[in-house]
Amino acid sequence: MPSLPDSPPPPVPPPVPPPVPVETHPNRTGGLKPPSGEQRALPDPTRLAPEDAYYSPSLLRSRPGSSNYEDPIRPLNGTAATAASVAALRPPPAVPGAVPRKDNRKLRSGARKKRKGAWKKLLWVKQSYPDNYTDTETFLDHLQRNPRVRPYDFWPLVADSTVIVQHVCSVAIFVCCFVGIVQGRVSPVSVVCWGSVGTAVGWILWDWWAFTEHAENRRALEHAVDGDDGSSSSSTTSSVNPINQRGGGQKENQVHGLGLSLAQNEPGPLRRQSTGLSADSFTVQDPGSPSPGSPPASYTNGPSAQSQPQSWQPQSFLSRNRQRLSTVKSAFLIYFSLLGLSPILKSLTKSTASDSIWAMSCWLLIMNIFSFDYGSGEGAGATKFPASLSTNAAVMASTLDAILYRGVWPVSNIPAAAASYLVDRPYILNFGTGYARRWSGGYYITGWVDGRDSRVILGKRPNSVDDGRL
């Protein structure tokens, strides 16, 4: 190892020899450069220097020269050692017989040294640099700034936000109907009738629309390369492999048919309601619940579980009709179970004061709005609350309003009124849901030509996952 008295760069005072640029980092180019100060490249001005972390970042900061960055040698104990000692300070070779620990210590204590070995970003090497040495070339050179920033476009953002607007609107419609009934402006029977009619019409429209959408999508999918076959997500449960298992698919189909009916009617509330009020067997099948063994989304390479069912859409009308039938069946089931349960509800809530119910139902509705799972498509785990929180809040609010309503209206109206509130809210919601989703879906069809649109339309919101399995 030659010593270097011959090449001090001009700005450096003579007692400080320049560092020898040796290949110390995989990012650097080349191996040993010639040890002359002139050949050393100036620090890259686009790269962060140590003081960038300390001073306020000025992008156009000019580096006066390489001399600023050349640290003097500060051996650990204040003395310098010979070149031989520095050679001994080199990392021990892979063959461990020649670990130079002993002479390392001996030479460091005694002799003088010039700096030879270039600094390495390693901890297991004994280096002749002080512990607070900051290598200007490698310091922070792995830093990435904002690696995951995703710029947003305005119009897609607007389209996405319609989900929120729609939900808030449906809550507002519910409140309006209720206030109208309480103040006697609207008869509850008409609200129920109109709500039911609207729901039926909305559902039929939506069903027709979803069917045509699916037909189009399937056609598009047939044209496209069948890329997402669902089997590539190897770490999901092996039972979800719908291509190979037609029978399993049919079974799931039935489950989803049931889920569909609930999804039609803004699925959460009704479903929860049914668990709460009538413990029927169909509530056990809850297709919306995530599979427990599903890994975090960052580790799955395959399509997410939501988009999988689209690859095996039922081909025949038969299954569609069965789904429709089950939808109607469960709707009627819920409706009549509510009718049957409302006397119990009445007698249970006789002693409740109405003023606290107002406050509570307000809070519950606010909770519903804020904790509703608006389903931010790609971001996995974006919602911190379970989806049941929002739906439970909504059901609770409807129940409370029904109770409140009982305090206002004659007793004879109670069953119908309670039922109306428990039922028509989701129905009205569903109407709004279908409409708005239709609009945004139309937008996406025009705006996004790649395969994402089907996902957005049909799998965007968790409750519309069930719709996607039509």
Add this chain to the structure above:
Amino acid sequence: MPYNIAMVSDFFFPQPGGVESHIYQLSTKLIDRGHKVIIITHAYKGRTGVRYLTNGLKVYHVPFLVIYRETTMPTVFSFFPIFRNIVIREQIQIVHGHQSLSSFCHEAILHARTMGLRTAFTDHSLFGFADAGSILTNKLLKFTLSDVDHVICVSHTCKENTVLRASLDPLMVSVIPNAVVAENFRPIHATPRANERPSGGTPQIQPPPRPIGPNDIITIVVISRLFYNKGTDLLIAAIPRILASHPNVRFIIAGSGPKAIDLEQMLERNVLQDKVEMLGAIRHEEVRDVMVRGHIYLHPSLTEAFGTVIVEAASCGLYVVCTRVGGIPEVLPQHMTTFAKPEEDDIVLATSKAISALRSNRVRTERFHDQVKVMYSWTDVARRTERVYKGISGDISPQEFYGYYPGEIQEAGDRVRNFSLIDRLKRYYGCGVWAGKLFCLCVVVDFLLYTFLEMWFPRANIDIARSWPRKLQEANGHTAPKGERERPALIS
């Protein structure tokens, strides 16, 4: 010259952990070098007051409200009176805080600066920048570290992280790695020396291992807490694939945590119970006995500042497969490790590579122990930490400590933090538009509190504790922990 040093952290024995053992080992080695070291931590269950550990290491367990995972309630000022009392009592000159999640440490650094003491801070972990919790933590770290004298990080990556988080001058941050007690992590075939008592499990001298044949069982050991950031999800995804492609491979997994259920579910789903042994939580003393049962140590962590456990594994003679994250690439030389990206496919690939390397006997694992022993030792850590103490207390000139930079924008003298209140306020004010003012307010209140305490509990009324007698003067300096006796020192 010897210093009186107070190590302050929320985390200390009896709680097990890396920070805890770091503090303990560093303190004992500093005592061996002639310094006086005390440790201030909060009271643990059944452990309050003053305790002496081996070698006269005095531990103050201060009763304090613990809120979350052994971290005390961050009250900015309430620690000051008792802290001042301890510091005066023990004639402390340097306050050394550990671990950025410890509110005890932050408070102690703030109060120590108010009292005119030199402070150092050791950061043991990496933090992110993006989420709200990290932003808040980083702001608090900036608060404390804007007036600290020196910062120590356990790896170069950790240094970069800390410098960015707290906007520090990089020259005020030293990198001093962790170490391992290599005697406690000997490979199974190591011959116990005559003067050492045999560590548990190897009473008899065993023959050196025969080379691994192509069909011998290779055991992969994983010892980690089963948390998300330790990469347990990667492990869950990788184990079935590794076992599918290598029939003569077994796994031993030790550790507990929230992901243990997922791991067990994976085992049941794939019916791998006979190939994967799960040991649950183990004590730190048992780590070596588990490690020596294996040939490969797999470390799938997603973030790691240093990764002491891979050094321990290498010291036990295991070939290490680890992810290339954080400070891990700096820790071990190339021939001891196979690196992988923190992805499922790459981990499987790297493990397969390691298995084939072991099968072809290309790796001389029996030499790892001696190499690791040379690389890391607590004595070395203590020596380097002592240099930091010398630097901040002025025994090494600032020019020598921080280096001399011609044509520098900043004067070198600025790195020496003087104690005048206005200069401290200047430093805190730069922390942010609102935060700067808030921090200044805190510092001013702290200063007023200090003057108040000086008036109401004057220094003259505080007794000075006698130091533990030096090891040279007392014969039985190396006995077991001495219990909680605050006895007068027996000076010969």
